Amino acid sequence: MADPRYGGPAPPVPNSSASGAPHSAVLANACDAHLHIYDARFAAIAPVVANATVEDYRGVQGLLGTSRAVIVQPRCYGTDNSATLDAILKLGIANARGVAVVGPDVTDETLHALHAGGIRGIRFSLYTEAHAAVSFEMVEVLADRVAELGWHLQLHWTADQIVTYRDLLARLRTPLVFDHLARLPLPGGTAHPAFSRVADLLARGNAWLKLSGAYLDSVVGAAGRYADIDPVAMAWVRTAPERLVWGSDWPHSTETSSKPDDALLYDLLARWTGTEALRRRILVDNPALLYGFGTA
Template sequence: MPDEMIAVPHSAGTRKPAIAAPEGACDAHIHVYDRRFPMYGSPDAMLDNATADDYRLLQQRTGTQRTVIVQPRAHGTDNSVTLAAIRALGAHRTRGVAVVRPEVSDAELKQLHEGGIRGIRFTLYTSTNAATDFSMVEPLAHRVHALGWHVQLHWSADQIAAHAALLDRLPCTVVFDHLARLPQPDRLSHPACRVVSRLLDNGRTWIKLSGAYLDSAAGAEGGYADTIDVARAWATQAPERVVWGSDWPHPTERTAKPDDAQLFDLLGRWVPDEAARHRVLVDNPARLYDFS
């Protein structure tokens, strides 16, 4: 197969991106699914052909070398699937974000840290099969803060606005998933935008420039053009605290998978300046995820 044509499971198209990934570029948001490990919740949440070995094909296509694996909903709080994927992709260039509950022991947290975990995630935008809840966020944030970890939040914009006081109390670094999930059509006027913008000013809040398809009316055919305003707003306000992620294998997109080359090239529209884009892909993730 020619170098420029690489077929990847759960990804449309085969071309490489027009933008070249710089040395040390990080894909800061992927998931790995593997039936060899315990599963949680509905069997429908499971994806096949989404292992660490499958993801290597996407690395060949986009040119990224570092990776952050986010524990998927389908594997619940058994983080062994993520730890195994970190080892498979290379512990020196791979980190992970775990899902835990308050009963997690200090010994388990230490083991997770040694395995490459640097944060925990609360996927609460829908309650279906959620392994955690809002009452767990603050106590767990205090525990992982001692390890130097961050708390990653996949919440709806309405949830962000409703829990503004909770967010203010969190002691650790906070990372908002997928552009903070601001909805169309007036996303910059949503109350959550003001909450996130205020938190960005505290110096320990980050945004993932990812998930363009989640809240886009324009979609792939329209080049996700209606995401540019919010992505540029976050990248302009906190250029040193934004990272990029593919969200492969795109678990929310069950009928038609996005083109990962298009998503990578979209970063060029979100962050047009090459030096700023280098910061997003290399420098920022190295600091957030403790890459040497």
């Protein structure tokens, strides 16, 4: 496909089926707030996704026109955040931040070193509890540990888990970031009680939500351009546009047979917001506030 942004066909991007640039206009300082870097140079406890290094990700940035990035520690590295810190360093701390995975035995010295390296949150990926490096019992303990650093807790939980642990979430004062549209299952979508629970936390000003991973809960999939996710995403945009960020979820480690089109995923945000002002808020202004871009 000819692409005027490249003077010809768009260059191929590893772990993406994109064949051309997005239709959405490029925005200065746009942030991809959810991606993973895999680098075989670092010891892993599970298989590493191939062709998903910082050098590979630069192709995604070139495709989308994003310049800021938030690297989320993948499961395969457990609580060893070396690969994530290295990726932040390579991308440059002025334009990159990270979300780490740590256990209760983490030392204050390590936490401060992670902060200096660009880490601004810790992740609890418990959507699938098997082989998780953390547990629900660790949430409150670690929330207290990272509060003084101004970090957030990033939660990849099922909608049912969000409801089950609603009292825990309500009493936490550490900012929360809900992954992947809060994983509201279809066809119920916003009818699931997790929607109102998360909406309440967003209204309190102590939570954020990522408009990412549209393919994770879509039934119609790429063939239907993830249209069945539109009502959920648009509901979040109506509910709390000032508390949303966008992420590609590259290199799409859950998708093994066919990788999503990252240009399409990027264009979904324009479909969900409807205005350039809202798109700018979610891609530029909100992540700058949440992750501290433009600050020391």
